[in-house]
Amino acid sequence: MAIELNKKTGINLKKGSTISLEKAGKQLEYVCLGLNWGAIERREQQSFLGIFKWEDRKTWSVDLDASISTFDANKNYLETVYYRKLESDDGSIIHSGDDISGDRDGDDDRDNEIIDLDLTKVDEKVETIVLYLNSFKGQDFAEVPYARVRVFEGMRHRVDNVLATFNLASDPQFAGFVSMVMGKLTRKNGTWNFEAIGDPIPAKNIEETIQHVREHYL
Numbered sequence: 230m231a232i233e234l235n236k237k238t239g240i241n242l243k244k245g246s247t248i249s250l251e252k253a254g255k256q257l258e259y260v261c262l263g264l265n266w267g268a269i270e271r272r273e274q275q276s277f278l279g280i281f282k283w284e285d286r287k288t289w290s291v292d293l294d295a296s297i298s299t300f301d302a303n304k305n306y307l308e309t310v311y312y313r314k315l316e317s318d319d320g321s322i323i324h325s326g327d328d329i330s331g332d333r334d335g336d337d338d339r340d341n342e343i344i345d346l347d348l349t350k351v352d353e354k355v356e357t358i359v360l361y362l363n364s365f366k367g368q369d370f371a372e373v374p375y376a377r378v379r380v381f382e383g384m385r386h387r388v389d390n391v392l393a394t395f396n397l398a399s400d401p402q403f404a405g406f407v408s409m410v411m412g413k414l415t416r417k418n419g420t421w422n423f424e425a426i427g428d429p430i431p432a433k434n435i436e437e438t439i440q441h442v443r444e445h446y447l
Contacts, residue, residue: 239380239391242425248393250348250414250421252382257421258349260392261381262360263340264295264411267374268331290330291373292365295342295411297322298439302356304447306439310344321350322358325385329365336375343385346414348421358414359442363407363435370403370429378411380423395425408432410446 240248250257269289296311299322310317312327328341344360351358362376370376376397383389395412403409406429415422426446432438 240393242393242395244425244427246395247422247424248380250380250392250423252390256348256419257382259345259347259382259384261343261345261383261385261388262295262297262412263379263381263385264293264342264344264360264362264377265336265338265340265379266291266293266331266362266376267336268333269368269372270374288333289368290333291368292327292329293331293341293362293373293376294327294365294435295324295344295360295362296435296438297324297344298359298361298442299352299355300357300359300443300447301354304443306443307352307355309435309439311435317352319350319352321347321352331373340379345384347384351416356416357447359446360411360413361430361438361442362409362411363432363438367407367433370406370409371399371401373403374399376409376411378425393423393425395427397427403429406430408434408438408441410438410442413446 298309299307310322315324323345325343378395380392381388408430410426410428412425430441432441
């Protein structure tokens with residue numbers, strides 16, 4: 230289910246950047262969001278009889294859960310597509326499934342979890358679609374070496390183009406956080422935009438994240 234980045238990286242987004250999901254002046258019909266992250270690495274000093282010393286590199290799997298929640302124009306919560314519900318009620322959003330390890334051997338340029346969106350089928354009540362990550366095991370985002378979202382034209386089985394890439398490296402400011410709002414799609418006058426956010430938030434799970442998003446990101 231992974232997408233290999235064999236094409237151009239598209240626009241490199243910064244926090245707060247927004248792109249229109251259009252091509253040649255026409256609204257895109259299909260886009261997919263690829264989430265990629267690295268496993269945690271630590272180097273530990275080892276010794277034998279206090280004489281022979283060396284450094285071991287140990288790797289811990291990172292189980293991040295990519296989810297999408299939808300909201301209407303009045304900030305009412307509608308539904309969430311995630312590892313336990315892989316398809317939206319209207320069939321417009323499809324999740325590729327749960328990845329529980331991350332990249333254990335460095336960045337392999339392949340997405341761990343992918344979410345397809347058929348923008349022509351999104352329920353007309355939906356105005357905002359928010360993408361976020363939750364650390365299932367409560368692993369600190371300051372230790373996750375990188376997290377990335379890529380916006381693709383097309384679906385995961387047929388990618389036409391890489392529209393944009395938004396990279397987040399581990400940051401001391403992420404310490405103590407286990408949830409991250411990555412970005413959101415907003416519909417206005419029939420046109421969809423994607424905004425890169427990349428904010429750690431004080432939520433511990435999906436339910437708390439949805440509530441925080443309603444209060445701060447709509």
